[in-house]
Amino acid sequence: MFINTVASYLPEQVITNAYFEQLNGLTDEWIIERTGIRQRRKASSEENTNTMAVMASLKGLESLPYDKNEIDLIVGATYTPYDVIATVAHAVQHAINVPEIPVVSISSACSSLLNAIEIVQGYFAMNKAKRALVVVSEHNTAYNNEDDTKAGHLWGDGAAALFISKERLSDSDWEIKDVITGGAGTIGKAMEGVTLKPLERGLIMPYGKDVFINACTYMPKVSRQVLERNSLDISDISYIIPHQANLRITKNVAGTLQVPEEKMISNIQYLGNTGCAGCAIALDENKTKFQKGEKVVITVFGGGYSYGAMLLEV
Amino acid sequence: MFINTVASYLPEQVITNAYFEQLNGLTDEWIIERTGIRQRRKASSEENTNTMAVMASLKGLESLPYDKNEIDLIVGATYTPYDVIATVAHAVQHAINVPEIPVVSISSACSSLLNAIEIVQGYFAMNKAKRALVVVSEHNTAYNNEDDTKAGHLWGDGAAALFISKERLSDSDWEIKDVITGGAGTIGKAMEGVTLKPLERGLIMPYGKDVFINACTYMPKVSRQVLERNSLDISDISYIIPHQANLRITKNVAGTLQVPEEKMISNIQYLGNTGCAGCAIALDENKTKFQKGEKVVITVFGGGYSYGAMLLEV
Numbered sequence: 001m002f003i004n005t006v007a008s009y010l011p012e013q014v015i016t017n018a019y020f021e022q023l024n025g026l027t028d029e030w031i032i033e034r035t036g037i038r039q040r041r042k043a044s045s046e047e048n049t050n051t052m053a054v055m056a057s058l059k060g061l062e063s064l065p066y067d068k069n070e071i072d073l074i075v076g077a078t079y080t081p082y083d084v085i086a087t088v089a090h091a092v093q094h095a096i097n098v099p100e101i102p103v104v105s106i107s108s109a110c111s112s113l114l115n116a117i118e119i120v121q122g123y124f125a126m127n128k129a130k131r132a133l134v135v136v137s138e139h140n141t142a143y144n145n146e147d148d149t150k151a152g153h154l155w156g157d158g159a160a161a162l163f164i165s166k167e168r169l170s171d172s173d174w175e176i177k178d179v180i181t182g183g184a185g186t187i188g189k190a191m192e193g194v195t196l197k198p199l200e201r202g203l204i205m206p207y208g209k210d211v212f213i214n215a216c217t218y219m220p221k222v223s224r225q226v227l228e229r230n231s232l233d234i235s236d237i238s239y240i241i242p243h244q245a246n247l248r249i250t251k252n253v254a255g256t257l258q259v260p261e262e263k264m265i266s267n268i269q270y271l272g273n274t275g276c277a278g279c280a281i282a283l284d285e286n287k288t289k290f291q292k293g294e295k296v297v298i299t300v301f302g303g304g305y306s307y308g309a310m311l312l313e314v
Numbered sequence: 315m316f317i318n319t320v321a322s323y324l325p326e327q328v329i330t331n332a333y334f335e336q337l338n339g340l341t342d343e344w345i346i347e348r349t350g351i352r353q354r355r356k357a358s359s360e361e362n363t364n365t366m367a368v369m370a371s372l373k374g375l376e377s378l379p380y381d382k383n384e385i386d387l388i389v390g391a392t393y394t395p396y397d398v399i400a401t402v403a404h405a406v407q408h409a410i411n412v413p414e415i416p417v418v419s420i421s422s423a424c425s426s427l428l429n430a431i432e433i434v435q436g437y438f439a440m441n442k443a444k445r446a447l448v449v450v451s452e453h454n455t456a457y458n459n460e461d462d463t464k465a466g467h468l469w470g471d472g473a474a475a476l477f478i479s480k481e482r483l484s485d486s487d488w489e490i491k492d493v494i495t496g497g498a499g500t501i502g503k504a505m506e507g508v509t510l511k512p513l514e515r516g517l518i519m520p521y522g523k524d525v526f527i528n529a530c531t532y533m534p535k536v537s538r539q540v541l542e543r544n545s546l547d548i549s550d551i552s553y554i555i556p557h558q559a560n561l562r563i564t565k566n567v568a569g570t571l572q573v574p575e576e577k578m579i580s581n582i583q584y585l586g587n588t589g590c591a592g593c594a595i596a597l598d599e600n601k602t603k604f605q606k607g608e609k610v611v612i613t614v615f616g617g618g619y620s621y622g623a624m625l626l627e628v
Contacts, residue, residue, distance in 0.1 A: 081398060084510045085508050085617035086505045089497070093499035104422040121440060182414050183404060185403075198395060199396075302399070303400060
């Protein structure tokens with residue numbers, strides 16, 4: 001399958017570390033040293049998960065190389081829902097006005113981008129769809145407790161839309177060569193490491209160390225799996241986009257995989273952790289950087305200890 | 315694909331209409347006349363969407379005709395999440411202790427049972443799974459506002475687990491002959507008819523009439539589609555299980571499809587609207603009633619105006 005178009009949306013408001021210094025006494029240096037984050041975006045009071053998803057989707061439609069009415073499947077993803085009934089996918093269907101197609105929203109926490117793409121791959125395999133829209137959106141600041149000195153400074157908002165076709169439509173399409181997803185919900189602090197219980201409001205990370213260790217284990221592991229399955233060596237890969245959770249995790253993954261840090265793509269420095277949208281936003285941001293024939297691995301790990309890796313060829 | 319085992323879980327506490335008469339002045343007669351509901355179940359303070367999903371899954375494991383470690387995919391569904399990060403699917407993976415398999419939770423509102431099964435169908439088509447666990451769970455009472463005289467009396471809690479294999483494993487398996495899902499998010503009050511915005515807490519239905527009309531339109535329409543696609547007539551169908559939203563909708567669907575009411579299976583009278591779990595609970599409740607060779611249609615419609623139909627052969 002092939003990515004035809006990628007687009008992203010970021011809210012305007014920038015929150016720098018100075019905000020958290022004033023609020024919680026966490027200094028810019030302290031935050032940067034532990035997370036790599038210098039600033040993040042925050043949705044306005046008129047925005048939410050659904051509006052950001054719609055904005056990214058509409059932006060994507062502008063450069064879509066086919067009529068929007070050919071879209072025959074929408075898969076939305078978020079763990080920070082605005083509405084769990086009229087979900088991200090429903091709101092996007094409504095906004096782009098493509099009637100009578102399957103729509104479903106998913107959450108497998110920060111790994112959802114790859115779960116959504118794998119679900120699309122399944123619809124393609126069944127011949128139930130040919131042109132899918134995957135839209136990932138996070139409104140972390142809606143659920144975040146800024147006063148939480150453990151994790152309140154980590155989160156940012158943003159969305160991205162990927163238009164994916166079963167067949168190649170143009171030379172500029174990127175090929176999705178392979179996707180692997182998995183769940184490690186049976187190990188460590190998978191059930192408590194990162195949680196968001198809507199009725200208790202808080203997006204919390206009480207066991208950050210356990211999350212850190214497992215992210216640093218699973219992202220290299222599943223990246224190697226996807227390389228082996230495709231008879232590739234890590235040296236064949238031009239860029240790796242890991243889940244944007246913490247710059248120290250990214251550096252650790254680079255070390256384990258023995259990849260020079262310049263091959264690691266990051267946006268956490270200026271966006272914070274944008275959940276399942278982070279890697280997709282990075283794809284959009286770097287689309288002119290990638291050269292024809294280059295291979296890119298996206299690898300993710302999230303709360304509940306879901307993980308995955310995807311191999312792209314530009 | 316084939317359903318090997320079905321199981322369900324209902325919380326113990328029964329809430330009769332007398333409770334709402336005392337609370338809101340809605341009489342038993344008034345509620346029954348408009349909805350068919352006489353009572354519903356309510357989860358205890360120790361229970362939630364995840365615990366109910368786990369209970370249904372563990373019950374299913376007791377009669378599973380293969381080792382639980384052969385399960386290679388878990389798809390959870392709910393629109394009333396306990397935790398949107400450590401989701402239903404993650405909690406079930408953790409509880410049944412099957413490591414390193416894909417897990418994902420979805421929401422397409424009340425239609426999610428069929429969306430989840432269609433996602434499984436996709437994994438089977440890709441040969442990425444052979445034995446899937448679909449678990450549907452709703453904790454409506456956690457988000458419901460009981461004081462809401464429009465919809466507060468409608469909702470109940472419950473969960474069900476379906477174990478589904480790609481190949482037939484025994485003579486007692488039911489065959490899933492076909493599944494169709496769709497979304498009508500572009501029409502009517504799809505975005506506002508039924509909503510659950512977690513940060514505003516309320517599960518509300520401000521446009522019940524629009525939901526009613528579209529449920530009565532789409533469930534017969536998609537049921538006919540699944541019959542036509544399989545060269546069947548409505549007279550070939552022994553039972554229809556519609557989404558358990560309102561007994562008047564069920565009767566209306568029966569009328570449109572020209573099906574005698576005794577062919578319509580309902581549990582709303584004693585469970586209320588249990589969301590995406592309702593039809594799956596009904597499958598479990600009626601499993602000894604179905605005779606070998608009988609055909610059953612499940613049809614669903616939900617908020618965001620997702621819909622679907624599934625054809626089963628017992």
